[in-house]
Amino acid sequence: MAKKTYIKAITEGIDIALAEDPKTLVFGEDVGKNGGVFRATNGLQKKYGADRVFSTPLAESGILGMSIGLAVTGWRPVPEIQFSGFIFEALDSIVAQMSRIRFQYNGTKNAPITIRTPYGGGTHTAELHGDDFENFFVGVPGLRVVTPSSAYDAKGLIISAIENNDPVVFLENLRLYRSVKGEVPDDKYTVPLDKANVVQEGKDVTIIAYGGEVSEAQKAAEKLAKDNISAEIIDLRSLYPLDTDTIFESVKKTHHVVIVQ
Amino acid sequence: MAEAKAVDFAKIKAEEGAAFAKPVRILDNDGKVVNKDLMANFTDDQLVDLMKKMVWERALHEQTMSFSQQGRLGFYAPTWGEEASEMGTASAFKKQDFLFPAYRDLPQLIQHGATVAQMYLWSKGHVKGNLFDARALRPQIIIGAQMVEMAGAALGIKKNKEKDTVAYAYTGEGGSSQGDTYEGMNFAGAFQSPAVFIIQNNGWAISYPRKKQTHAQTIAQKGVAAGIPAVQVDGMDVLACYEVAKEAREFAAAGNGPVLIETLTYRFGAHSSAGDDPSRYRTKEEEKPWFDKDPLIRLRKYLTEKGLWSEDEEKKYADECKDDFKKAMKEADAVEPEKVTDMLKRTFEVPTPDIKEQIKKYEAKESK
Ligand SMILES: Cc1ncc(C[n+]2csc(CCOP(=O)(O)OP(=O)(O)O)c2C)c(N)n1
Numbered sequence: 001m002a003k004k005t006y007i008k009a010i011t012e013g014i015d016i017a018l019a020e021d022p023k024t025l026v027f028g029e030d031v032g033k034n035g036g037v038f039r040a041t042n043g044l045q046k047k048y049g050a051d052r053v054f055s056t057p058l059a060e061s062g063i064l065g066m067s068i069g070l071a072v073t074g075w076r077p078v079p080e081i082q083f084s085g086f087i088f089e090a091l092d093s094i095v096a097q098m099s100r101i102r103f104q105y106n107g108t109k110n111a112p113i114t115i116r117t118p119y120g121g122g123t124h125t126a127e128l129h130g131d132d133f134e135n136f137f138v139g140v141p142g143l144r145v146v147t148p149s150s151a152y153d154a155k156g157l158i159i160s161a162i163e164n165n166d167p168v169v170f171l172e173n174l175r176l177y178r179s180v181k182g183e184v185p186d187d188k189y190t191v192p193l194d195k196a197n198v199v200q201e202g203k204d205v206t207i208i209a210y211g212g213e214v215s216e217a218q219k220a221a222e223k224l225a226k227d228n229i230s231a232e233i234i235d236l237r238s239l240y241p242l243d244t245d246t247i248f249e250s251v252k253k254t255h256h257v258v259i260v261q
Numbered sequence: 262m263a264e265a266k267a268v269d270f271a272k273i274k275a276e277e278g279a280a281f282a283k284p285v286r287i288l289d290n291d292g293k294v295v296n297k298d299l300m301a302n303f304t305d306d307q308l309v310d311l312m313k314k315m316v317w318e319r320a321l322h323e324q325t326m327s328f329s330q331q332g333r334l335g336f337y338a339p340t341w342g343e344e345a346s347e348m349g350t351a352s353a354f355k356k357q358d359f360l361f362p363a364y365r366d367l368p369q370l371i372q373h374g375a376t377v378a379q380m381y382l383w384s385k386g387h388v389k390g391n392l393f394d395a396r397a398l399r400p401q402i403i404i405g406a407q408m409v410e411m412a413g414a415a416l417g418i419k420k421n422k423e424k425d426t427v428a429y430a431y432t433g434e435g436g437s438s439q440g441d442t443y444e445g446m447n448f449a450g451a452f453q454s455p456a457v458f459i460i461q462n463n464g465w466a467i468s469y470p471r472k473k474q475t476h477a478q479t480i481a482q483k484g485v486a487a488g489i490p491a492v493q494v495d496g497m498d499v500l501a502c503y504e505v506a507k508e509a510r511e512f513a514a515a516g517n518g519p520v521l522i523e524t525l526t527y528r529f530g531a532h533s534s535a536g537d538d539p540s541r542y543r544t545k546e547e548e549k550p551w552f553d554k555d556p557l558i559r560l561r562k563y564l565t566e567k568g569l570w571s572e573d574e575e576k577k578y579a580d581e582c583k584d585d586f587k588k589a590m591k592e593a594d595a596v597e598p599e600k601v602t603d604m605l606k607r608t609f610e611v612p613t614p615d616i617k618e619q620i621k622k623y624e625a626k627e628s629k
């Protein structure tokens with residue numbers, strides 16, 4: 001199996017979603033011809049045409065507001081917000097609008113929107129280009145929040161997110177885009193949206209992490225092992241809802257928890 | 262017989278905006294005067310001063326790019342090609358005016374009182390980069406935010422009954438698509454506050470071209486919906502930019518309400534120093550006519566013909582400027598990096614209990 005970067009895995013996942021469902025639309029600032037400022041959508045406009053993969057004028061509330069209108073006319077939008085620091089321009093669309101549609105219409109309408117956006121520090125970006133803003137989205141009823149920590153999960157999770165019929169904030173860890181590589185099958189596979197992953201089993205302490213912190217937790221676990229402390233690492237993958245079954249099961253065993261954020 | 266129609270939408274669509282597509286211009290590409298009356302407003306000293314400011318800005322760009330390539334800076338948005346638009350407009354404002362710049366407007370902020378060293382510190386993400394002695398906020402990263410914030414400052418200035426004072430803000434033609442920009446103009450219009458909105462239309466928003474950004478024929482016409490007067494100006498003609506900004510400022514400062522200016526300019530190079538490659542989205546052929554409009558060429562030609570300027574003088578002045586920028590970089594490099602406790606201490610006026618604890622922890626680490 002070929003080793004692929006985290007960002008390549010995301011591109012492949014979006015590619016599969018576009019191929020499988022002609023209603024899938026991919027758009028955002030610089031997303032079309034340029035393939036996004038990080039090239040996450042590189043080549044997709046060429047492959048699927050500018051009707052389905054396109055750049056938009058510069059307006060985040062326009063991008064996410066329009067996503068809702070597209071959703072209620074039968075489309076499956078996959079909008080990109082160039083950096084998560086710019087998402088606040090569109091917070092109304094996320095928190096007060098799309099997350100409530102299913103609830104407001106008793107399930108007769110829904111908003112199958114996957115908002116992709118890079119987040120996280122460690123890459124020497126300008127202000128508001130490297131923040132961890134996931135807490136703003138966690139706990140909004142009707143809104144899923146996921147973030148992959150590996151290339152494998154990135155592809156499987158983006159496909160699940162796009163196929164899911166509710167809105168999902170799909171957070172892409174900026175530092176991992178090109179620094180992380182892993183085995184990624186060429187074909188379609190999915191990773192469940194609300195299932196945490198036990199990255200490593202252990203018996204003395206549970207380390208709960210996600211996104212860019214999972215590899216940090218692994219480094220810490222190696223150090224602990226030298227002191228004969230066996231750490232279990234849980235990668236949440238889904239920040240909302242939380243997979244409490246996996247967490248509780250682990251803590252019952254280890255009786256100690258460290259949360260890495 | 263054809264059915265009678267109340268409205269000719271096609272005609273309206275075709276003609277809307279035409280009134281604004283007449284950029285004010287004083288010098289043409291070749292340095293020939295196309296508006297003698299306006300040219301008469303300028304003294305020789307003023308003309309040389311505007312030339313020097315553009316040479317200064319270009320030198321600043323070249324030197325800053327070189328620092329950036331050496332990895333000595335953080336984020337930098339190149340200003341190459343936009344010297345007339347930036348220096349022409351900026352020169353029209355006064356010390357008491359309140360500036361709201363965006364990330365590409367460091368040169369205007371320096372003209373308004375910040376130092377080059379402070380702007381380098383800003384690029385490096387150091388708080389001292391924000392502590393300039395100028396009535397201005399730091400360069401805005403969130404596109405559009407400055408436009409609506411500036412409307413608030415203009416209202417504040419009005420409520421303070423400050424005489425001969427305006428607020429002014431810059432964004433790009435991309436930024437004109439943000440709701441914030443329209444909201445800012447609408448609020449300034451509704452409150453008739455002394456605001457000057459400047460939209461530098463440099464043809465591109467990263468990879469997205471002006472013609473796709475909006476179907477409006479001009480950006481200037483966006484002022485109509487807010488009920489504010491607007492004008493398009495040749496953004497490669499520093500004299501026209503200065504003249505228009507000066508008149509806009511006078512109009513707003515006199516209590517007549519806000520004004521919108523669209524400068525027609527061009528981003529000669531990449532969007533940012535972070536590795537954007539323009540050849541992915543535009544061709545050399547598209548760029549060519551804009552390079553012919555280089556704002557330095559036309560004023561240089563005009564001044565040289567009048568014996569007020571020479572290539573030697575220009576080279577000497579640019580070199581002097583670059584020496585200053587090198588000193589500024591040294592000055593910025595000599596500033597001590599911020600400590601974690603510095604950042605923690607300025608989060609609240611009175612640190613919260615958890616932050617107090619963190620300060621204690623980091624103080625212990627930092628004193629080691
Ligand atoms: C709210 C927000 N959205 C997106 C960005 C990312 N971004 C930075 S510059 C830019 C293009 C801006 O184009 P324009 O307004 O024309 O200004 P220019 O850069 O051309 O001066 C984009 C999309 C941002 N900084 N802020």
Ligand SMILES: [Mg+2]
Pocket residue numbers: 433434435461462463464465466467
């Ligand atoms: Mg622009």
